[in-house]
Amino acid sequence: MARKKIIAGNWKMNTTASEAAALAKDVVGAVSGAADVDVVVCPPYVNLSAVAEAIKGSNVKLGAQDVHWEAKGAFTGKVSCDMLKAVGVDYVIIGHSEQRQYFGETNETVNKKTKATLAAGLIPIVCVGETLEERESGKMDGVLESQTKGGFDGISAADAAKCVVAYEPVWAIGTGKTATSQQANEAHIFIRSILSKLYGTDTAGAIRIQYGGSMKPDNAKELLAQSDVDGGLIGGAALKASDFAGIVQPK
Numbered sequence: 001m002a003r004k005k006i007i008a009g010n011w012k013m014n015t016t017a018s019e020a021a022a023l024a025k026d027v028v029g030a031v032s033g034a035a036d037v038d039v040v041v042c043p044p045y046v047n048l049s050a051v052a053e054a055i056k057g058s059n060v061k062l063g064a065q066d067v068h069w070e071a072k073g074a075f076t077g078k079v080s081c082d083m084l085k086a087v088g089v090d091y092v093i094i095g096h097s098e099q100r101q102y103f104g105e106t107n108e109t110v111n112k113k114t115k116a117t118l119a120a121g122l123i124p125i126v127c128v129g130e131t132l133e134e135r136e137s138g139k140m141d142g143v144l145e146s147q148t149k150g151g152f153d154g155i156s157a158a159d160a161a162k163c164v165v166a167y168e169p170v171w172a173i174g175t176g177k178t179a180t181s182q183q184a185n186e187a188h189i190f191i192r193s194i195l196s197k198l199y200g201t202d203t204a205g206a207i208r209i210q211y212g213g214s215m216k217p218d219n220a221k222e223l224l225a226q227s228d229v230d231g232g233l234i235g236g237a238a239l240k241a242s243d244f245a246g247i248v249q250p251k
Ligand code: PGA
Pocket: 010, 168, 172, 173, 174, 175, 176, 212, 213, 214, 215, 233, 234, 235, 236, 237
């Protein structure tokens, strides 16, 4: 089944509002010719409005880096789906390994956020991935299975088909160590097999699985050529428009 590629830039905790607007404008210029791929930028919350303005009328979509599952109320520091929608967000990164590692994200909170995001009509980018220790001790499949099953628990096949999954091996994030294209594809095939067990092969075949972890213009082409790699979630290289564009349209 043909899946449209999706490349998303995760800007993490980088850029002030003016820097974000300038970067977004540069991205718009650099990827304007990319017709056959979905392009998303995910700036920090406070810069969403500035970036929404900068990408208006372009082929670049807006994403957020997190969300809270409640609609509103006494949740200091949190932001809801409706708030994100109101500033033009279409995609939400959920369960990034940095959220899991530093901010107490669990499979249960990933699941709540994914459900809230779908209910609001936004597209979740559900992140899964093993640490180096988990990979080396043979726990990788179990970790990917529990993160995938946990994240999708109670979600219908129709909703699951709308989701994007990001496979991000923790040991490859920001380290310069990329999974080989074969390692990435094997993990993607494994994740898709879990989704098949949950939803059947048609739905699993429709879900796009991005690779994330030190993806760069010079390794993007090979990674994106793999059968089950349907895009990328890009950290460091998303902060330079020309590098990001080199992944969106790899040479
Ligand atoms: P990286 O980050 O491209 O800098 O490795 C990817 C991510 O964490 O989404």
